[in-house]
Amino acid sequence: MTVRVRMAPSPTGFLHIGGVHTFLFNWLYARGRGGECLLRIENTDTSREVTEAVDQIQRSLAWIGIDWDRPVTFQLDAMERCRELAAKLVADGAAYEDEGAIRFRMPDDGSTGWDDAVRGRIEVPNAQLEDVVIVRSDGRATYNFASPVEDMDDGITHVIRGEDHISNTPKQIQILRALGHEPPVYAHLGSILGPDGKKLSKRHGAVSVDEFRAAGYLSEALVNFLALIGWAPDGETTEMTVAEIVERFTLEAVSSSPGTFDYAKLDWLNGRYLRALTPDAYADRLLVFLHEQSIGWDKERVRAAAPLVQEKIGRFEEFPGMVGFLFGFVDPDVTLLDPAILAAAGKAFDPVEPWVAAGIEVALKALCEELGRKPKEVFLPIRVAVTGSRISPGLYESLELLGKDTSLARIRAHAAAS
């Protein structure tokens, strides 16, 4: 039997990272088994639909690298089909009308259970199952009816979703059986929580795919990170390519307990990915990021500056702050400046030709010697005068890139009169 899964977002807003996590696991499972992964928009609640959401969801998935097979489907398109099946259930006595709506008749005795692919056997007393509304009084099917119906019609073999759906599962199984269809395999994933143990939300930090993108995370780092929440190939491996994750992923190895979203670990992992990029690839990705952020800095200059920060930042978001001094004026904190040292530096740099890092280094070392001061004491005021901050890329390289004229101008602007 060919595996077929589905990703079923509701178009109520941006794509939440928790949803991406669920979709990723569906996608990994299908891709690792030569199966199909469908995208179904569950929009039966028209009142909550957000216009831009459908496009945005697809864009977010594309950026993450999660693709899908066959055209996108919309649950609202299955309403007619759902009404027909509901009518059939009423005719069979399995459902009944109630104030204009149609309710499915749940059994009162016994229990409904299934072998959850990640949790094992789950059994729920049927007495807990109320007669759910399957068609609203306005004729639209509800989620609990449309979803299993579409799973049936689409030939879904595995329903991989969040644990908040566990209590819907026995109801959907009953409905499917009444329809004469054998239920798919269900797999319920643990939720993703914020650092405080509550459901991950806006106040914890970035939650939508767009936010992670705008913060300068690499999609492959995000995928790697997400894969490791609730799943691990072994006890050692943490850095894996998508291909490797696809190859090693199994539902059996998925954990059933909830996981906390650790932003610090994501930052570390993203930094690892960033540093592993070749200088060219790094600059390419950085340029794409800056373009998305509407930062129109000179491309060649950005390429030249990129290598200076590749080892220093964990997200592209940090780039502008780190090298802004190369693209605009600086406003140094004068209390960190030392006019005497700056005056001496101005003189020491004057004869340096050509203006390259190696020559600058020699001049700077000689200056330290001459002043009888330690490098860190001499470098600080120069760094602040030139970059506007006590934290910057390497000083020699920064000076070289800034250019001799600008560098000297910034140094002399705060130097003691001679």
Place this chain on the structure above:
RNA sequence: GGCCCAUUCGUCUAGUGGCCUAGGACACCGCCCUCUCACGGCGGCGGCACGGGUUCGAAUCCCGUAUGGGCCUCCA
């Protein structure tokens, strides 16, 4: 309240009865490297929620308790 799910270092996890004196990674702390910040290297801190069983032997199996979460909508 009812039903269901979960519980290994602060965090993500390895572990499926003896290999565990519980391993790895992030975070944190210290040292080294060093022009700042980082990176990198080395080392350290730190955990099987609790209580009963079962067993020669339990993080692993069973029961209970506690804690956290989910659902109980003509939401998905």
